[in-house]
Amino acid sequence: MKKFVFLILFGISALMLSGCGVLGMPDDEGWRTTQKDEFLKILEEDKYASICDEQALYAKVKESESSKLMSQLLVAYTNNLANGCIDIEDFDISQKERQDNNISTHYETYLQEVQEEYVLLRVKAGLTIEEILKPYVPTYQQFAVLKTKYDLFRQQGSIPKKTLRKMRLNLERIKLFKPDLGENYVLVNVPEYVVRVIENNQTSISMRVIVGQRKMQTPIFAADIQSIAMNPQWNVPDSIARNEVIPKLIEDPNYLVSQNMVVRRSYDLNTTDINASTIDWTAYLEEEKGNHNMTYKFIEVPSVRNGLGRVKFLFPNKHHVYMHDTQTKKLFKRKVRTFSHGCVRLQKPNMMLDHLSKNYTEKTDEEMKTLYDSLQTHYVSLDKKLPVHTAYLTTYVNENGEVLVIDDIYGFDRLQKLNF
Numbered sequence: 001m002k003k004f005v006f007l008i009l010f011g012i013s014a015l016m017l018s019g020c021g022v023l024g025m026p027d028d029e030g031w032r033t034t035q036k037d038e039f040l041k042i043l044e045e046d047k048y049a050s051i052c053d054e055q056a057l058y059a060k061v062k063e064s065e066s067s068k069l070m071s072q073l074l075v076a077y078t079n080n081l082a083n084g085c086i087d088i089e090d091f092d093i094s095q096k097e098r099q100d101n102n103i104s105t106h107y108e109t110y111l112q113e114v115q116e117e118y119v120l121l122r123v124k125a126g127l128t129i130e131e132i133l134k135p136y137v138p139t140y141q142q143f144a145v146l147k148t149k150y151d152l153f154r155q156q157g158s159i160p161k162k163t164l165r166k167m168r169l170n171l172e173r174i175k176l177f178k179p180d181l182g183e184n185y186v187l188v189n190v191p192e193y194v195v196r197v198i199e200n201n202q203t204s205i206s207m208r209v210i211v212g213q214r215k216m217q218t219p220i221f222a223a224d225i226q227s228i229a230m231n232p233q234w235n236v237p238d239s240i241a242r243n244e245v246i247p248k249l250i251e252d253p254n255y256l257v258s259q260n261m262v263v264r265r266s267y268d269l270n271t272t273d274i275n276a277s278t279i280d281w282t283a284y285l286e287e288e289k290g291n292h293n294m295t296y297k298f299i300e301v302p303s304v305r306n307g308l309g310r311v312k313f314l315f316p317n318k319h320h321v322y323m324h325d326t327q328t329k330k331l332f333k334r335k336v337r338t339f340s341h342g343c344v345r346l347q348k349p350n351m352m353l354d355h356l357s358k359n360y361t362e363k364t365d366e367e368m369k370t371l372y373d374s375l376q377t378h379y380v381s382l383d384k385k386l387p388v389h390t391a392y393l394t395t396y397v398n399e400n401g402e403v404l405v406i407d408d409i410y411g412f413d414r415l416q417k418l419n420f
Contacts, residue, residue: 029067030124039070039129043077048137049147049171050077052085053420074123074132075116082112082136084175087417094415104212104342106219106319107392107412110178112136140181141201143174145397153403163405167395169416177389178222186225186388188323188344190218191409192396193337195323195344197355203399205355210326210337210345217410218342222389223315228356230371230378232312234300235267237320240341241298246281253277261300269299302377310372311353314379315388323388325349338409344390360384 024032043051043058051058054076061069088109098105114136122132137143150167153159184199188209196206212218236245249255256262256276263274274296284294300306309325319342326345331337339345346352357368360382371378394406394413408414 026124026126027067029071030120031067031070032126035123035126035129036065036067036070039074040065042129042133043073045151048077048081048133049150049168050080050085051420052080052418054080055420071120071123074129075114075119078119078133078136079114081133081175082114084109084172085419086169086172086176087419091416102215104216105410106217106221108178108219108221109176110222111176112179138174138177139179140174140177141198142393142397143171145401146171146174146395146403149397149403163395165418166405166413167403169413169418170393170395172418173391173393173416177391178387181389182385182387184384184386186323186386188218188388188390189393189396189406190220190390191392191394191406192404195346195352197352205351207351208332208337208347209323210328210331210339211409212340212342213338214410216341218340218344218390219317219319219321220390220392221317221319222387223317225313225315225356225360225382225386225388227314227382228353228361228380229312229314230368230380231302231310231375232306232308232324233267233269233302233377234306234308236261236298236300237341238294241294242284245298246284249276250281256298259300260303260305261298264297264299265295267297267299269301302375304375309349311349313352313356313388323349323352336407336409356382356386360386 024034026032040062042048043061054073057069057073057076060066061073088111091107095105095107119132146167150164150171153164153167184197186195186197188195188211190211193209193211194206195209197204245255245261252258253276262269263276263279264271265274279296284296300308304310305327307327309327312322312324314322321343323344323346326349328339328345329347331339331345332347353368353372357363357380358365361368361380362383363371363380368380371380392410392412394408396404396406398404
């Protein structure tokens, strides 16, 4: 800790000697008049929507302009900016209750550590308040444009309070995104049923998607795309094997053949084939109780009829979800598209394949076509970073500047409560 403080103090000295930061003599708390004026202006318009549950403290700061109270409010404002103003503890409890009721749901919140000592030392160093807040301001462009629309609608009083609350809730959700989205990233907005590839704050491509059912929800999280699988095999998850494949296999001994599936002891197609007719599958219908673990794996082999289609995009994660092609093209015409087991099905997978292969791999068009046409599984690694963010935004400012108000398909608008 001493080393940490020394480094900060060293940085403070360097700042002062270089002439950076704000001018003027600090008071006993380390505040300069210019910093106070700047912070009061940020608070007056609540520039970063982060006063939240500190309205009472803000009222005292406005009345007294006490440096001690300003320090207290700056730390609180920074924390609200870094970690949002949703009651996370209450939301986590509601999520656990859902999981106990056999709803597969996950919502990752990326919280940041805000150290009071560090924030206040930066005040004493003479940094502007904007410089102090900058590391915690969401880099996702949607935060700024949605905040602008939110402020405009509040001033005009032109939309229902319910919609305003919805917009504010989504501002808080953006604060919980994984920091540093990157200049280029993929955004899957689950309730909108849309995926966008965003590069340098511009939408390069977008398309409809199919997302998880209400009981098998697409998880909200972030991960980096690592590879593209051409002509993928579908490794049937154990839960789907128990609940869907095995009952159909017991009813129809030819089910696996009709579905182009095989059985192995692992998901490696090169291992020994298992004759499904020699297995007593009824033992695997019950949930695992220590005696009947899934020792067999079902695999749908690569083909033009494979359930995953011809291509999938892998961003390794504990949820075992990914983006992929699909055979159920007609479902993209539906308004409500909650049909998957959690993965994201793409309306135009070849458009995604073409864009990513040209911009994020070293493969030529000819090489990619050869792999695609082979009908054999091949993996192509990305050579540039491309994060995927599965998000849950029920208001969204689109490419035309229109505010979309989106249905709350998983009920998170109701379960996530603002703390103010």
